[in-house]
Amino acid sequence: MKYYEGHEDIYKKAKKSNISSWDEFSKQSESFEEFCMKEYLETALGRIKPVSNARVLEIGCGTGPISCFLAQKGYIVDGFDVSHTAIEIARTNAKDRGLDIHYSVDDICSISKTRSDIYDIIIDGHCMHCITYDSDRHAALTNVFNLLKEGGYFVVDTMSWEDPIKCPLYEQIDGRFDEQGILWHEVKENYPYDKVKYENKYWFCSRRIMNPADLENELKQAGLLIEYIELHKDDTVEYLLDFRAICRKPMSD
Ligand SMILES: C[S@@+](CC[C@H](N)C(=O)[O-])C[C@H]1O[C@@H](n2cnc3c(N)ncnc32)[C@H](O)[C@@H]1O
Known part of the structure; x- marks a missing residue:
């Protein structure tokens, strides 16, 4: 199974504990x-001023707090996640609130190429930093680009740090960074998700921390125009910055 x-x-543990x-x-x-993304999402929507029946997709929607918030505003919302359990909980959360959201299990790195030019807005609420390798990130951003309508927006909120190798996040979750900013944890040999072996130990990559300039560049390389960037520092979280961006798919004249 893929590392992400x-x-x-x-989510299985969360389901058992009714979280x-x-x-x-993550408290x-x-x-x-x-x-966490609520205030910024309000700001982003205020800037974008979407039409009232805008079609919105949340990639890596988890159990759906962001998708529900958007559906409550009247947008037509789709959400997908690689986790079956997350989608199961998301469906219950939407039903409990009387919301009609189309949820599915899918992978932004390999989503069907037949779906394109659909969405007015796509939201990354902390999904992209779970995709660590350049090749997977490239595939994910190409799919985001294709799924957007011309003139559509990609709203990003992702982990960042000026000097990723020195990002103190690893102290919080007991791992270590390589020179690309990929966070590695030691795991057991029978760990079911993609792992690599070095120094005679098995390691699993969980996050990619990039500096703001590299994140900006990556979005531009994917063909997106950057309309807004904010680096957000939450006073309660010492070890991370949030890189927040609003990007736009260009019109083809
Ligand atoms: C930090 S969680 C955030 C979940 C949700 N956006 C929220 O705010 O509660 C990141 C989510 O991205 C999902 N994810 C990671 N890689 C993915 C991929 N390649 N395609 C779709 N979802 C993915 C994970 O399963 C996880 O639910």
């Missing part, structure tokens, strides 16, 4: 409604 499918185990969202699980928020 590893969230499945955490409603990733942010709640960054106390309720489904108060997700």
Whole structure:
């Protein structure tokens, strides 16, 4: 199984403990409604001013706090995630709130090429930093580009640090960074998700931390125009910056 499918185990634990969202699980928020990206999403929507029936996709939607928030605003929302359990919980969360959201299990790195030019807005609420290798990130951003309508927006909120090798996140989750900013953890030989062996140990990559300039460049390389960038420092989290961007797929004249 691909390394980025590893969230499945955490969602299984969350389901058992009746925890409603990733942010709640990681103790960054106390309720489904108060997700970390909420304030920024309000700002981004204020800038974009989408039409009232805009079609929105959330990639890596998890259990759906962001998707529910968007559906409550009246947008037509699709969300997908590689985790089956997350999507199962997301469907329940939407149903409990009387919301009609189309959820599916899918992978942004390999989503069907027949789907294109569909969305007015695509949201990355902390999915892209789970995709660590350049080749996978390239595939993901190419798919985002193809799924957007011309003039459509990609709203990004992703982990960042000026000097990724020195990012203190590794102290929090007991791992180490390589020179590309990929965070590695030691795992057991029978660990079910993609792992590599070096120094006679098995390692698993969980996050990619890039500096803001490299993130900006990567989005431009994918063909997107950058309309807005903000580096957000949350006072309660000492070890990370949030790179927040609003990008646009160009019109073809
Ligand atoms: C940090 S969680 C955030 C979930 C959700 N956006 C939220 O705010 O609760 C990142 C999510 O991305 C999903 N993910 C990781 N790689 C993915 C991929 N290649 N395609 C789709 N989803 C992916 C994970 O399963 C996980 O649910």
